[in-house]
Amino acid sequence: MTREPVAATEVFKALGDPIRWNIVQQMAQQEELACSILEDTLPVSKPTISYHTKILTQAGLIEVRKRGRNYFYSLRREVLRSLMDEMWLLAPGPRLVADGGEEPAERSERPALKAAVGDDSSRSAALLTW
Amino acid sequence: MTREPVAATEVFKALGDPIRWNIVQQMAQQEELACSILEDTLPVSKPTISYHTKILTQAGLIEVRKRGRNYFYSLRREVLRSLMDEMWLLAPGPRLVADGGEEPAERSERPALKAAVGDDSSRSAALLTW
DNA sequence: TCAGTAGTTCAACGAACGTCAATCTAACGG
C-alpha cells in the first residue's frame, strides 16, 4: 500500500533509471498498462521487469492491479505532482495556486484516471498568482 | 560546461541521493553557497563532498565558481524547471503556458540569479491555460 | 620563500544496483 508519503530522494532514485523512466512514460499515455506490453517493448528479461516495477511500486509511483493471471500497472500522478511541488519550492516560477479543483491528493482511491493527456481537446484557463 | 542538455534520468539520479538533495536544497535558499559551508553542515568527509558536487555538476544542476582558493556553487534553476516541464507532460495539471518572460533556457550566461525565493515580496499574476 | 589552508584526485573497500537462469506460484483451458 505504502500510504505514508515516500521520501523525495527515493522517488528521484526510482526515476533515475532509463528503463524505469521508460516505463513511467509509457504509463502516462496508457492510463493502465499490461505487464505483457512491457515485456514486448523493453529490451530486458521478465525478472528484470518485475524488479523495476517493484521499485516503482515501493516508491509509490505506480499502482498494481491483478486481474486473473494478468497484472496491470497504472501511474499515480499525484506522487509525480507532489514531487513537482517540492521541486518548485527550490526553483519557483509561474504556477497555479488555486484552481478550484480537487484536493492535493490522497482522495481518489480506485484507478479512474482520465486526466487530459491530449486525447480530448479540453482547454481550460485560470488566474495564476505567485 | 555541459552545454548540451543532460538526459532526464541522469538528473533524477543526481537528485536521488539524500546528501545531494540536501545540497540542492541549501543552494536553493543561499543563492550562492561556499564549499566550506557544506563541510560544516554535512556529516561526510571532504572528498565525499567533492564527489557529490561533481555529480551535481555533471548533471548540470549546479555551477561552480572559483574565487581564490574558495569554491562557490550555485543552483541552475533552469535545469530544475525543464525537468519539471518533462514531468508535467506525464502528470498534466494547472500550469502557466505563456508568461511573456524569457526564453525557456540557454540564455543567461553569468550567474545573476535573483529569482523570488521569498525575500522580496513581489507578487505577480498571469493568465493560465492548459 | 615557505608553511598553512581549501579543495580536488587517487586507490581501495564494502554496499547497493541491474541483470538473468532457474524455480516457484497462481490462474486458465482442456
Place this chain on the structure above:
DNA sequence: CCGTTAGATTGACGTTCGTTGAACTACTGA
C-alpha cells in the same frame, strides 16, 4: 485433473555507487 501460461521470487554474478585516508594542487599570507 494436468499441461500451459503470466508473472513474481530466489540465487548468483558483475558493475556501479558512496565513502574514506592519503597524496596532490593551487592559492594565501607572512
